[in-house]
C-alpha cells in the first residue's frame with residue numbers, strides 16, 4: 001500500500017499552500033484532487049493586498065503573471081438610493097481568474113516536491129486509509145482536508161453534521177457590450193451593491209474582457225429570494241439580462257464559521273472545509289492560504305497534538321477578526337442602521353477609503369469603526 005507523510009485532499013488554494021510548506025520542509029506529501037487542473041472555480045476572483053503580501057512573504061510567489069487587472073478604487077451602490085460613494089486610494093485590489101490562479105499555485109506545490117493525483121476523488125477515509133474512486137488505497141501519518149465546502153474529509157470527523165446548510169453565492173460573467181453600469185468608463189473598478197438581499201451583498205468585479213457579477217446572502221434568512229434578488233441586480237447593471245439568464249451559476253459560501261471543527265486525531269481541516277471565510281466580506285482565498293500554512297506548520301513543529309497547535313494558531317490569528325466581522329454583519333444589515341449608514345456614506349467617501357484599508361489588512365473592524373467615526377474630514381466621492 002502507498003504511504004505518505006501527509007495526504008492533502010483538495011489541490012486548490014488551501015491545499016497547495018499546505019503542500020508547498022510541507023514539501024519544502026522535506027515531508028513526503030501527496031495532493032489528491034477530483035478535478036483535472038486547470039479547472040474552473042466559481043469565484044469573484046478578487047485578491048486583496050494582504051493576500052499578495054502573504055504569497056510573496058511566505059511562498060516567494062509573485063501574483064504578477066496571474067493578474068488580469070488591478071484597481072485602486074472601490075464603490076458602493078444601493079438598490080433604493082443608487083450610487084452612494086466611491087473612493088480612489090493607495091490600496092490595490094487585484095483581479096485573477098481562478099482557472100489560472102489555482103493551476104499556478106498547484107504547479108508551485110509540485111515544483112516544491114508534492115506528488116499530485118488529479119482526476120481522482122476521495123470517497124471515504126476508513127481507519128486512517130484514504131479510498132479513492134479509481135480504487136487506490138493510500139495511508140498517511142496526517143490527512144489535511146482542503147476539499148472545500150462539501151468536504152468529504154470533514155464528514156469523516158466524528159460529531160460533524162452532514163446536513164449542514166450553506167449560504168449561497170450566485171455569479172455570472174457579463175461582456176462589456178451587455179453592461180450598462182460602467183458608463184462613463186472611469187467608473188470601471190469594483191463596486192458592491194447593497195439593498196438587494198437582507199443579509200448579504202452583490203458585486204461587479206471588472207476583468208479585462210468581462211465583468212463578474214454576483215450576489216451572496218445568508219440563504220437561511222433569504223433562501224427563495226436570492227435568485228429573485230440577483231435578477232433585480234442584473235436588471236440594474238445589464239443591458240439585456242435575458243442574454244445571460246441561463247449562464248448563472250451557484251456555489252456555497254461557508255460564512256457561518258464557528259471554529260468548532262478544525263480537526264481531530266490526525267486530520268486537520270483548512271480553507272472552506274474548515275468554514276474559514278470572512279463572515280461579512282465573504283473573502284476566502286486569503287484565509288484558505290493562511291489556514292493551509294498554519295496546518296502545515298502545526299504538523300512540522302508539534303510532537304503530539306497537532307490539531308491543538310493548529311487550533312491555537314487559527315484562533316489566535318482569526319477568531320478576533322471573525323467575531324468582529326460577525327458583529328459588524330449583524331449591525332450593518334439591520335435595516336435602520338443600514339439606511340443610516342447609506343445616508344452618512346453618501347456625503348463622505350471616508351467609509352470607502354477606510355474599508356479599502358480594512359480589506360488590505362491594515363486595520364480590523366474595531367479600528368475601522370473608530371477611525372471612521374473619529375475622522376471629521378470630508379473625502380469627496382469620485
Ligand SMILES: Cc1cc2nc3c(=O)[nH]c(=O)nc-3n(C[C@H](O)[C@H](O)[C@H](O)COP(=O)(O)OP(=O)(O)OC[C@H]3O[C@@H](n4cnc5c(N)ncnc54)[C@H](O)[C@@H]3O)c2cc1C
Pocket residue numbers: 009010011012013014015032033034035041042043044045046047120121122123146147148149150151152169170171214251252253270271272273277282283284285286288
Ligand atoms: C460565488 C463566489 C464568489 C467568491 N468570490 C471570492 C473572491 O472574490 N475573493 C475571495 O477571496 N474569495 C471568494 N470566494 C470564496 C473562495 O472561492 C473560497 O473561500 C476558496 O476557494 C476556498 O479555497 P479552498 O482551497 O478551501 O477550497 P476550494 O477552492 O473550494 O477547493 C476545493 C478543492 O477540493 C477538490 N475536492 C473536493 N472534494 C474532493 C474529493 N472528495 N476528493 C478530491 N478532491 C476534492 C475540488 O475539486 C477543489 O479543487 C467566493 C466564493 C463564491 C462561492
